Amino acid sequence: MAEVKLRDVVKNYGQVFAVDHVSLTVEDGEFVALVGPSGCGKTTTLNLVAGLIPMSDGDILIGDRVVNDLDPKDRDIAMVFQNYALYPNKTVFKNLAFPLKMRKLPKPDIERKVLEAARLLDIEHLLERRPRELSGGQQQRVALGRALVRDPQVFLMDEPLSNLDAKLRGQMRSELKRFQKDLEATVIYVTHDQLEAVTMADKMAVMSGGVLQQYDAPDRVFAAPANVFVAGFVGSPAMSLIPLDVSTRGTDVYLVSPDGWDCRLSPENGARAVKARTGKVILGARHSTIRLHKQAVPDAVPGRVYTSEPTGDITYVHVFLGKPVVVVSVEPQVRVAPDEAVWLEFDQSKLHLFDGETQQALTD
Amino acid sequence: MSIVTAGVAARKGIDIWRLLGRVFLTLLVLFAVLPMVYMVITSIKTQFAALQFPPEWWPSNPTLDQYWTLLNPASDVGQEFLGYMWNSIWVCTITTILGVAVAVPAAYAFSRFRFPGRQWLFYAVLLRNMFPAVVFLMPLFILMRWLHLVNSDWSLVLTYLTFGLPLSIWLLKGFYDNIPVQLEQSARIDGATRFQAFILVVMPLSSPGIIATAIYSFIIAWNEYVYALTFLNDKSKLTLPVGLQRFFTEYTTNWPGLMAASFIMSVPVVVMFLILQKYFVRALTEGAVKS
Numbered sequence: 001m002a003e004v005k006l007r008d009v010v011k012n013y014g015q016v017f018a019v020d021h022v023s024l025t026v027e028d029g030e031f032v033a034l035v036g037p038s039g040c041g042k043t044t045t046l047n048l049v050a051g052l053i054p055m056s057d058g059d060i061l062i063g064d065r066v067v068n069d070l071d072p073k074d075r076d077i078a079m080v081f082q083n084y085a086l087y088p089n090k091t092v093f094k095n096l097a098f099p100l101k102m103r104k105l106p107k108p109d110i111e112r113k114v115l116e117a118a119r120l121l122d123i124e125h126l127l128e129r130r131p132r133e134l135s136g137g138q139q140q141r142v143a144l145g146r147a148l149v150r151d152p153q154v155f156l157m158d159e160p161l162s163n164l165d166a167k168l169r170g171q172m173r174s175e176l177k178r179f180q181k182d183l184e185a186t187v188i189y190v191t192h193d194q195l196e197a198v199t200m201a202d203k204m205a206v207m208s209g210g211v212l213q214q215y216d217a218p219d220r221v222f223a224a225p226a227n228v229f230v231a232g233f234v235g236s237p238a239m240s241l242i243p244l245d246v247s248t249r250g251t252d253v254y255l256v257s258p259d260g261w262d263c264r265l266s267p268e269n270g271a272r273a274v275k276a277r278t279g280k281v282i283l284g285a286r287h288s289t290i291r292l293h294k295q296a297v298p299d300a301v302p303g304r305v306y307t308s309e310p311t312g313d314i315t316y317v318h319v320f321l322g323k324p325v326v327v328v329s330v331e332p333q334v335r336v337a338p339d340e341a342v343w344l345e346f347d348q349s350k351l352h353l354f355d356g357e358t359q360q361a362l363t364d
Numbered sequence: 365m366s367i368v369t370a371g372v373a374a375r376k377g378i379d380i381w382r383l384l385g386r387v388f389l390t391l392l393v394l395f396a397v398l399p400m401v402y403m404v405i406t407s408i409k410t411q412f413a414a415l416q417f418p419p420e421w422w423p424s425n426p427t428l429d430q431y432w433t434l435l436n437p438a439s440d441v442g443q444e445f446l447g448y449m450w451n452s453i454w455v456c457t458i459t460t461i462l463g464v465a466v467a468v469p470a471a472y473a474f475s476r477f478r479f480p481g482r483q484w485l486f487y488a489v490l491l492r493n494m495f496p497a498v499v500f501l502m503p504l505f506i507l508m509r510w511l512h513l514v515n516s517d518w519s520l521v522l523t524y525l526t527f528g529l530p531l532s533i534w535l536l537k538g539f540y541d542n543i544p545v546q547l548e549q550s551a552r553i554d555g556a557t558r559f560q561a562f563i564l565v566v567m568p569l570s571s572p573g574i575i576a577t578a579i580y581s582f583i584i585a586w587n588e589y590v591y592a593l594t595f596l597n598d599k600s601k602l603t604l605p606v607g608l609q610r611f612f613t614e615y616t617t618n619w620p621g622l623m624a625a626s627f628i629m630s631v632p633v634v635v636m637f638l639i640l641q642k643y644f645v646r647a648l649t650e651g652a653v654k655s
Contacts, residue, residue: 047549050549050553052549052552052553071552071557072549072552072553073553073554073555073556073557075553077553078553078554079549079550079553081546081549081550082546083544083546085544085546085547085549085550087547087550087551087565089568089569098551098554099554102551102554102555102556102560103555146550146554150554156553
């Protein structure tokens with residue numbers, strides 16, 4: 001296994017930048033998720049690492065080799081595709097043997113390695129079948145087996161779980177993670193599902209518009225999103241984001257809504273809020289850090305219930321604070337009616353503040 | 365009550381349509397098959413019986429003499445006929461092989477690569493099919509004279525390629541479009557070069573399309589008449605369609621002989637089509653429904 005380094009990697013089609021100066025390092029044995037909405041450049045980035053499309057600028061290193069101009073076959077990588085890309089006219093055995101055969105391994109070695117991988121993935125009984133005779137989960141395992149069979153330097157995975165049903169996906173998620181830890185494999189994993197990234201990855205690289213927005217451990221990304229995009233993308237339900245104006249009254253700093261309400265900030269948050277360049281901030285709060293009151297309390301802001309969504313162990317209440325809607329989680333026994341007046345209190349220690357103009361997080 | 369009658373009425377409606385459909389199909393089959401049947405029947409009649417009026421629907425003395433004569437290399441007639449047949453097989457085989465050899469990479473390139481003028485070139489390829497073949501007769505003849513190919517097999521091979529390739533490329537491109545590009549990418553990551561990925565992964569998957577394309581080229585070339593008539597003079601070079609015609613005007617019109625020869629000529633095409641029809645249908649409907 002090896003470390004992978006991207007240095008100022010660019011892929012552009014004329015004026016359109018699919019990947020815009022992305023730099024990141026995947027440590028040896030690390031599981032990194034490239035995550036973002038469709039069209040954010042994550043798959044393009046992966047294909048650049050694989051060498052399937054030519055790079056416009058920058059460097060990619062695998063181990064200490066610069067692989068910019070190497071063919072995919074010479075990069076010593078393995079890849080699992082979203083549609084598995086199993087060779088339909090070959091049996092499972094031949095599918096698994098293909099990468100070894102192409103590398104001209106002697107026959108007994110091929111057989112031994114294929115059987116080893118098949119045992120590991122529990123697909124020994126399927127070796128003589130063809131891909132179309134397998135279920136989705138089995139195909140997925142074969143695809144994984146074909147990647148495992150050849151101890152590559154890096155595993156690249158392009159949404160490998162998204163064609164599975166929800167239950168199987170959950171199961172494969174933990175299996176995949178366990179494999180990665182057992183093999184101490186370097187994995188670059190593309191997904192649009194932030195939950196997959198958060199649960200599996202050692203580090204996640206959040207991308208949008210071809211630009212790397214934040215690259216950090218999932219808990220860090222969750223706790224301290226670098227900008228408004230990351231804040232809204234990571235976490236479910238999404239963080240509520242409210243555009244507000246900053247106003248100073250004496251020593252206190254207030255956030256004022258154009259809808260008529262205001263909210264006093266703690267001294268620490270106040271100090272951050274006044275750094276906003278144009279006096280405009282975006283307030284971010286996750287559902288679990290907002291308390292819902294049925295009566296007016298000091299420092300709580302008035303709102304009106306839109307809907308409530310009971311999920312069994314937790315109920316999400318959508319509340320209008322003027323125009324913006326805020327999601328709050330409450331205990332399931334709390335009942336609210338649409339259009340009921342409620343008051344929301346923000347946990348000041350877990351508030352997120354972003355510059356209204358640059359969209360970047362305001363830090364101390 | 366009303367529901368029941370409505371149901372009956374609906375079923376009746378379907379039955380009428382189905383009946384009309386059957387009648388139409390039957391007429392269509394008769395239209396296609398009757399000439400064939402009459403051809404076969406005539407071919408086993410004697411010369412005299414073939415010209416009888418009213419015609420005999422089933423010959424009283426069926427005979428395979430015409431077939432023996434045609435297929436006997438020792439007889440003059442047989443020698444000539446087998447010569448034409450050999451010419452046809454030669455021209456059609458070369459056309460087919462070259463056609464596939466050109467159409468496969470061309471279709472693959474149109475399907476996989478983005479190059480300047482790709483769209484334009486693809487439509488240009490199809491543009492040929494908008495003109496009737498005769499329009500090209502004189503220009504191609506002049507061209508062949510320049511190339512000193514008049515009266516040579518190669519004039520036909522070149523011409524048939526010109527006409528066969530557009531549809532071949534178009535058919536095959538449809539096939540390649542349906543092979544996920546990830547299969548090749550996977551092969552390339554697994555250690556194959558781009559060319560190996562094409563040969564080892566894409567080619568086997570597109571073999572139905574290649575077979576269909578080959579049959580198509582072969583049949584087009586096998587049946588072609590006007591160009592063969594125009595480009596060839598030398599009797600020893602003639603292909604079957606032209607050969608047959610000359611043949612039988614020379615020796616008075618031997619109808620049973622002509623029919624027997626026509627039957628022999630249609631055999632390879634029919635056999636080929638029957639064996640490979642499933643590929644052909646698949647090639648033409650590929651991509652119609654998402655699998």
